[in-house]
Amino acid sequence: MSKSYRTLRLVLGDQLNHKHSWYEDKEADTLYFLAEMKNETGYVRHHVQKVVGFFLAMRHFADYLRQDGHEVLYYTLDEERNQHSVTANIKALIEKYSIQRFEYQLPDEYRLDHELKSLCGQLDIETEAVDTEHFLTARDDVESFFAGKKTYLLETFYRDMRKRHNILMEEDGKTPLTGQWNYDQDNRKKLPKKQDIPKPLHFKRDVTEIVELIKAAGVETIGRIDPEYYYWPVTREESLDLLEHFTKIRLHLFGTYQDAMTDRDYLLFHSKLSFAMNAKLLSPLEVVEACVDYWEGHQEQIDISQIEGFVRQIIGWREFMRGIYWAKMPEYAKLNYFEHKAPLPDWYWTGDTKMKCLHTAVNQSLDHAYAHHIQRLMVTGNFALLLGVDPDELDQWYLGIYMDAIEWVEITNTRGMSQFADGGIVGTKPYVSSANYMHKMSDHCTNCAYDRKKKVGKDACPFNSLYWDFYDRHNDKLGNNPRIGMMYRIWNKMDSEQQEAILKRAEYIKVHINDF
Known part of the structure; x- marks a missing residue:
């Protein structure tokens, strides 16, 4: 007879937040569930490196939870019990383990949000949706901030975020450091021919086995991969290493050359932290605070225009776009103002x-x-x-x-x-x-x-x-x-x-x- 659990908690592939308050609870009757599902690999053709990255990050996160004393059930892509659907898997687990309560973190995609709400409506047990505890704003903050406005202006929102979180502000909490909010005009330089470009920080690992698993499962992917040299960060420790590398090696020229393009290098002075952040291995606040802290100790070497440009992308643009998403979906996905119909080359x-x-x-x-x-x-x-x-x-x-x-x-x-x-x-x-x-x-x-x-x-x-x-x-x-x-x-x-x-x-x- 299968062991029973009182609570089943679903963790999605982009909800790998080590600091979530869920994990303060070490109750033995709570089961955490993660799964590699074809439904999530097949709604578009994803880059093979992306599929590999999410699967690896999920597996490492499951290991972390186990080591932290939690009960974890993990379905790999080839697991026989895996029904490759959130709804089907959850219903089966509720029956198998006599679950009395189902909990999930609010998804960041409309389709999954809709699916999980629909699922909860079909269940005859207690259900609860909780925040992911990742973003600096709630889903509806941007919509509320611009209530009654046709156009949403980033700069207005960004300045409010700076004040709200006291980032790069004077002691009064109202005035930006130096008296200037935005250094965008200073962040549009072409890369000089003789400018040295730092080597990227890569995390080498062999992913041949997981690439073969993806192929065997019939998952259609795009892009290229060297399975013997997979270099994306897929753990929190690696993500923190990449954050430190950015602050020490790239931040000093990030703003100046953030718009530059060259045949010489694919990364230039960018951080490449977006995957780690979007999978929630890193929080936006800790990323910004780490960079601001480093800048504060090295102001003689790093101009404020470098750090301001980075902060604007994280607490401004990233939060702004998420807010627009929740304010305008699902209609937003169908908008075609110019009525364009040409095929992609x-x-x-x-x-x-x-x-x-x-x-x-x-x-x-x-x-x-x-x-x-x-x-x-x-x-x-x-x-x-x-x-x-x-x-x-x-x-x-x-x-x-x-x-x-x-x-x-x-x-x-x-x-x-x-x-x-x-x-x-x-x-x-x-x-x-x-x-x-x-x-x-x-x-x-x-x-x-x-x-x-x-x-x-x-x-x-x-x-x-x-x-x-x-x-x-x-x-x-x-x-x-x-x-x-x-x-x-x-x-x-x-x-x-x-x-x-x-x-x-x-x-x-x-x-x-x-x-x-």
Whole structure:
């Protein structure tokens, strides 16, 4: 006869919070349940490194709980009892172990939130949902903060967060250190040719066995992996090591070069902490406090613009996007302001394009399951927007290819910031650019098959004609936007022949995009 437990607690793969108050309770009649499920690997095609990373992190977390004195049941992907569905597994366990109470932490994805609420409605035992105790804001804080507003402005929210948590503030708690809130204008430097770039901190381990398990289970993945050299952090200890590495080795130039791109390196001065944070191995507050503490002790070496840019991403942008997600879902997932319907180019899945900036960003994503925010926004996202790609297709790509991509953070960045598919909830204008931006922020144009200075002709950079084509075809929706009025004035000053040639070139590119 199976042992019975009074309480069953579900831990999802992105809820690996060692500091959660649940674990202060060492009751023997509480069973913790974690599972590798096909439902969670199959709703999009995920990067193989991402699947491996979550499974490894979950296994290490289960071991931690056992060592901490908790009862843990863990289903691997090939476990015979695994029904590969949260609902089916939980119902089976309730019956098997005579469970009297089911508890779970609030999921960060709408679909799982809906599924677990529905499950609890079907159960005839006590149920409770608790907070993950990870974020600095509640689900509905952003919606409440901007109540009655059509557009949500990050800067307003960010300043409130700085005050609320007393981060980089003067003693009065109201004034920012130095009197300046934001150093974004100082954080847009191109990487000099002779600038040394630190080597990334990698955690080498052999994952051949788990890669074979994923293949044998028929899980379809994307991307590349060297199973004998898997280097992502998957434990809290490794995540803390990576945090320390960032503060000591990269923070001093993070802000300056956070928007820079280069053929030379995939990481530059970025932290690569997003997976550890999104899996909840690290909390945002401890990450920010560690970096601020280090900066405070090294102000003669690290300018405030470096730390402010990092703090803004964590307590500003990250919390802001999560709040928008819960304020606007599920309708947000269907927004398509420009009514774009073009398919995603084939080379987004292979990296086989002659455009150097896109070749670099896509292949880097396939190789490392990682690209920094400007590569996502101003290279892959920018090009897809100019091309008129259906945001549904782009959502699938972004959600699958990146190690840190969980829907709450991915879809708001894709539909909102990147594609303007939300019509202006997140941003006040579309983030599009011609080749000028690529040349300004990267070294990609130097070795590209296309000429960044040309708008038309076989060797003209596709960004240029698509840029003007985008504005031309969306004049009805963007023509009165004050932030981009100058672009329309430039376009309208071109003679009709030049305009026609540009639009003709853009149309050719759109039809033959897989050849570029």
